Each structure stands twice: as structure tokens, then as C-alpha cells.
Amino acid sequence: MLRLKSLVGGRWVEGQGAHAALVNPTTEEPVAEASTAGIDMGEALAFATERGGPALRAMTFAERGELLRAASKAVHAAREELIEIGIANAGNTRGDAKFDVDGASGTLMAYADLGKELGDASYFAEGEPIAFGRSSRLSGQHVLVPREGVAVHVNAFNFPAWGLAEKLAGAWLAGVPVIAKPATATAWMTARLVERLDEAKILPPGALSLLVGSAGDLLARLGPQDALAFTGGSATGTKLRGGDNMLSMAVRVNVEADSLNAAVLGPDVTRGSETYELFLADVVRDATQKAGQKCTAIRRVLVPAAMLGAVREDLADRLSSIVVGDPSSDTTQTGPVATRDQLRDVRAGIDKLASAGSVEVVVGGSSRPKLDAALGDRGFFVAPTLLLAKAARAAGAVHDHEVFGPSTTLMPYDGTAADAVGIVRLGQGGLVTSVYTDDKAWAKAAALGLAPHHGRVYIGSAKMAGASLGPGTVLPQMVHGGPGRAGGGEELGGLRGLSLYLQRTAIQGYGPLVDGLVAGAKRV
Numbered sequence: 001m002l003r004l005k006s007l008v009g010g011r012w013v014e015g016q017g018a019h020a021a022l023v024n025p026t027t028e029e030p031v032a033e034a035s036t037a038g039i040d041m042g043e044a045l046a047f048a049t050e051r052g053g054p055a056l057r058a059m060t061f062a063e064r065g066e067l068l069r070a071a072s073k074a075v076h077a078a079r080e081e082l083i084e085i086g087i088a089n090a091g092n093t094r095g096d097a098k099f100d101v102d103g104a105s106g107t108l109m110a111y112a113d114l115g116k117e118l119g120d121a122s123y124f125a126e127g128e129p130i131a132f133g134r135s136s137r138l139s140g141q142h143v144l145v146p147r148e149g150v151a152v153h154v155n156a157f158n159f160p161a162w163g164l165a166e167k168l169a170g171a172w173l174a175g176v177p178v179i180a181k182p183a184t185a186t187a188w189m190t191a192r193l194v195e196r197l198d199e200a201k202i203l204p205p206g207a208l209s210l211l212v213g214s215a216g217d218l219l220a221r222l223g224p225q226d227a228l229a230f231t232g233g234s235a236t237g238t239k240l241r242g243g244d245n246m247l248s249m250a251v252r253v254n255v256e257a258d259s260l261n262a263a264v265l266g267p268d269v270t271r272g273s274e275t276y277e278l279f280l281a282d283v284v285r286d287a288t289q290k291a292g293q294k295c296t297a298i299r300r301v302l303v304p305a306a307m308l309g310a311v312r313e314d315l316a317d318r319l320s321s322i323v324v325g326d327p328s329s330d331t332t333q334t335g336p337v338a339t340r341d342q343l344r345d346v347r348a349g350i351d352k353l354a355s356a357g358s359v360e361v362v363v364g365g366s367s368r369p370k371l372d373a374a375l376g377d378r379g380f381f382v383a384p385t386l387l388l389a390k391a392a393r394a395a396g397a398v399h400d401h402e403v404f405g406p407s408t409t410l411m412p413y414d415g416t417a418a419d420a421v422g423i424v425r426l427g428q429g430g431l432v433t434s435v436y437t438d439d440k441a442w443a444k445a446a447a448l449g450l451a452p453h454h455g456r457v458y459i460g461s462a463k464m465a466g467a468s469l470g471p472g473t474v475l476p477q478m479v480h481g482g483p484g485r486a487g488g489g490e491e492l493g494g495l496r497g498l499s500l501y502l503q504r505t506a507i508q509g510y511g512p513l514v515d516g517l518v519a520g521a522k523r524v
């Protein structure tokens with residue numbers, strides 16, 4: 001059995017005692033095991049702080065960019081191997097795994113280019129100097145400097161490559177070392193990716209550590225210069241940000257959590273139009289890609305009441321024809337969900353949503369789908385599921401419970417932007433909502449009404465249909481995160497993604513001295 005190792009204190013180490021099993025979600029057979037028992041988290045933290053931090057801070061932005069470029073290339077070089085691991089350990093189809101691995105290398109490369117643009121500086125001057133009084137004798141200047149702690153990155157199971165990279169990119173470019181803790185169930189891909197970075201000999205000692213298994217007492221050890229970036233369920237996020245030291249030491253915390261993302265069909269869109277086809281394709285992709293286990297997946301679909309019948313028929317048609325099965329087969333479109341716990345939660349979640357009086361199952365549901373006989377009764381499979389909520393505002397858990405699987409709920413609204421926004425808002429803060437329309441005034445009303453409640457609003461229309469990436473793709477240039485239920489966090493968004501790791505400080509004093517102090521800084 002493959003025993004995954006952690007990278008701490010500059011060494012690959014095996015945990016002790018009982019190991020957690022990582023399984024193949026198609027066959028339910030174990031593929032690897034992991035443990036962090038016996039690892040000294042204090043030593044891991046000290047090594048990253050004392051070796052990784054100074055090494056990264058001594059580098060210019062351009063040099064950190066080159067580190068990210070080398071990391072991106074190493075991930076790309078490992079692509080085939082990582083894809084195979086995604087199929088074997090995460091239930092990914094080849095396409096799903098490519099999406100994860102290419103997302104990782106693409107994000108690292110985007111931040112590498114950003115580093116190149118920032119050049120030879122290693123910290124920022126923010127805004128122009130501010131003179132106090134009539135002369136320039138006394139002035140002030142905001143600077144943004146790397147904090148001297150460690151960035152702990154706790155990630156969810158669904159993107160073992162991209163999840164690591166999207167957090168790593170901002171921290172490294174800011175000049176802060178990382179201790180990454182992927183979700184144990186799918187940690188094999190992350191572990192192999194970090195091994196490949198190590199084998200490529202690009203890592204300054206301590207710049208990246210890895211824990212495969214429990215975080216032990218690491219989080220309880222974090223102090224005033226450290227940061228925690230967490231991605232996962234809301235309940236876990238709430239618990240982790242509430243730790244005593246997190247509160248008393250004001251450890252910076254960024255949470256990316258649950259989201260009941262929506263897609264809204266505008267009242268101007270007719271069946272069969274280009275915009276309508278884009279809308280259908282996005283909903284179907286999000287319900288099926290990675291078996292619906294994407295934080296940005298469309299969970300609620302709002303259509304004008306007059307279009308309910310047509311959309312129901314078209315979505316039912318497409319979702320019922322999706323081939324569910326062994327993700328290693330080229331003909332499979334949706335593989336299993338990642339773990340037995342996921343299977344239990346997704347099935348229970350579908351039943352919970354369907355238990356509201358006005359909600360019915362149109363396609364799929366919580367029972368095991370029809371599968372190739374060769375699979376027997378093994379594997380964590382869920383059928384792509386379409387629910388219908390006839391009364392959107394009385395849909396109960398549909399607006400309150402994220403089913404993290406291949407499930408989405410269709411519901412009507414009255415065609416006005418105000419009604420659509422009012423219904424979407426019931427989700428209490430989300431990552432992304434997409435609207436599909438070619439009516440500029442309606443798009444503006446909907447987008448600006450949705451904006452306070454989301455990190456991102458995506459407008460699908462005929463003019464961009466051919467170039468559309470869909471609302472589910474997180475871009476390094478744009479912010480990822482959302483208010484409320486989504487955790488209140490913000491990642492990526494170009495330079496914005498560095499802010500968790502930088503200290504903003506107002507420097508005040510004699511004008512020429514203050515000016516001299518920021519002479520080597522990059523002004524932003």
C-alpha cells in the first residue's frame with residue numbers, strides 16, 4: 001500500500017500509528033494511506049517561519065514570479081501522472097482531472113507573469129505620499145510589506161491540485177511561506193504534485209511544507225504574523241476561525257465555504273436561441289462536471305414562469321442522457337462522488353430538498369443510478385438530478401442547504417430582475433450567480449442587484465457565447481469568494497490575492513526620509 005508522506009522541516013516524513021485509507025471511489029478499494037501522527041507541528045511551523053520566510057522575503061517580485069513559473073512548468077510536466085491519480089483517487093473523469101491540473105498550472109503561470117510585471121521591488125508603496133501642513137516637512141505613506149509568519153492552507157477534497165495552487169500563488173508572490181494541508185480523502189494528487197516540485201529542485205527550503213492527514217495542533221499554534229486560508233464546509237470554517245488563539249492573536253483568516261450559486265434566465269431569452277443554449281450548457285456542465293462537486297456549481301436555476309415547462313423538458317432530456325460510470329472510460333461523462341461520506345451526504349441532501357411540499361424530483365434522485373453491470377454494486381455513484389420547486393420562495397432547504405453533488409433545482413420567478421434578485425438572496429451570500437440575457441437594461445438591474453450578495457456575477461449573452469468559460473471557472477485575474485454563507489473570503493483577483501499576506505502600515509515622518517524609504521518599492 002502506498003504510504004503518503006508529509007514534507008516538514010525540509011524532510012519527507014511518514015506519520016505513525018493508524019493511517020487513514022484513501023480509496024478509489026469507483027471500486028471502493030484502498031489506493032493509499034496517510035497519517036500525520038507523531039509529526040511535531042511546532043517544528044514544522046518554526047522551520048517554515050525561520051527558513052522559508054526570510055528566503056522568500058529576500059527575493060524580488062520578479063524572482064518570486066520565476067519560482068511560480070518553474071512551479072507551473074513542473075505541474076504541467078506532471079500532468080499525465082496527476083490526471084491518472086485524479087481518476088484513481090477522486091473519481092474524476094479525464095476531463096475533470098484536466099480541469100483541476102490545468103487550473104493549477106494556469107493560475108501559477110498567471111501569478112508568475114504578475115511577478116515579472118512587478119519587477120525588482122519586494123514590497124509595495126500604496127498610493128501617493130500625503131503631506132501634512134503646508135510644507136513637505138511632515139508626510140505619510142502607506143506601505144504593504146510581507147508579514148513574517150506562515151500561511152497555513154487548509155483545502156477541500158474537490159480540487160487537490162488547483163486548490164493548492166490558487167492559494168500558493170498569492171502567498172509566494174507576497175513573500176510568505178506555506179504549509180499546505182489538503183483534505184485527506186484526495187491528498188494523493190497534492191502529495192505527488194508537491195513531490196514533483198521538490199524533485200524539480202525549485203523550492204527554497206521551508207517555502208512549502210505539506211501535511212497529509214490531520215493538522216494536529218498546528219492551528220492552535222498560529223500567532224499574530226500567521227494566516228489561515230481555509231476552503232471547505234461552513235461548519236468547519238466556523239469552527240476553525242473561532243479558535244482561542246485565532247481570536248486573541250487576530251490570526252488572519254480567509255474562509256471559502258458553501259454556496260448556493262444560481263443561474264437566472266432573463267425574460268427576453270427564447271427557446272433555442274444562442275443565449276438559451278449557453279444557459280442550458282452551463283447548467284448541465286455544472287451538474288455533471290466533477291460529479292457536481294464544484295464550489296461554484298449552479299445549485300438553483302431560476303426561469304420566467306412562462307419558460308418553466310420548456311426548460312424543465314430540455315434539462316430533463318439532457319441530464320437523463322448523461323452517462324454515469326467508471327471515470328476511466330472515455331464514454332463516461334460523470335464519475336462517482338469522492339467518498340462514502342459524500343455519497344451519504346449527497347443522497348440525504350437530495351431527500352432533504354425534495355421533502356419540501358412544493359419540491360419534486362424530475363430526473364435522478366437519491367437512489368443508485370443504472371450503471372454498467374461490470375461495476376456491480378460498488379462505487380459512490382449519484383445520478384445527475386433535477387428537482388423542481390414550483391413555488392420558489394416556499395422551497396425550504398433549497399435556499400439553505402448545499403447538496404455538494406450532481407444536483408440542481410429549477411424554479412420559476414416573475415421575470416423581473418427584482419424578483420430574481422429577491423429569490424437568489426435567500427441563499428444568504430454566494431460565490432457566483434450567472435444571468436443569461438441580451439437585454440442590457442435587465443442585465444444591469446440584475447447584475448447590480450446581485451452584486452452585494454456575491455463575489456462574482458457572470459453575464460451570459462449571445463455575443464460572448466462562443467468565448468464563454470462558464471460561471472464555474474475561477475480566473476486568477478478575478479476575485480473568488482463571497483459574502484455570508486460563502487465564508488466572507490476573497491482569493492485571487494490578481495494583486496488583491498496578496499492582501500491576506502501583507503501588512504498595510506502607515507509610515508509618517510520627515511517627507512524626504514519617507515520618500516526615500518519607498519524609493520525601491522512598487523507603487524500600487
Ligand code: NAP
Pocket residue numbers: 154155156157158181182183184185213214215219231232233234236237240256257258259294295402404431481486487
Ligand atoms: P470539510 O470537511 O470542511 O474539510 C475541509 C478541510 O478542512 C479538509 O482539509 C479537512 O481535513 C479540514 N479540516 C476538517 N476539520 C478540521 C480541523 N478540526 N482542523 C483542521 N482542519 C480540519 O470540507 P470538504 O468536505 O473537504 O469540502 C466540501 C465543502 O467545501 C463543500 O461544502 C464546498 O462548498 C466547500 N468548498 C468551497 C469552495 C470555495 O472556494 N468556496 C471550494 C471548494 C469546496 P480532513 O480531510 O483531513 O478532515
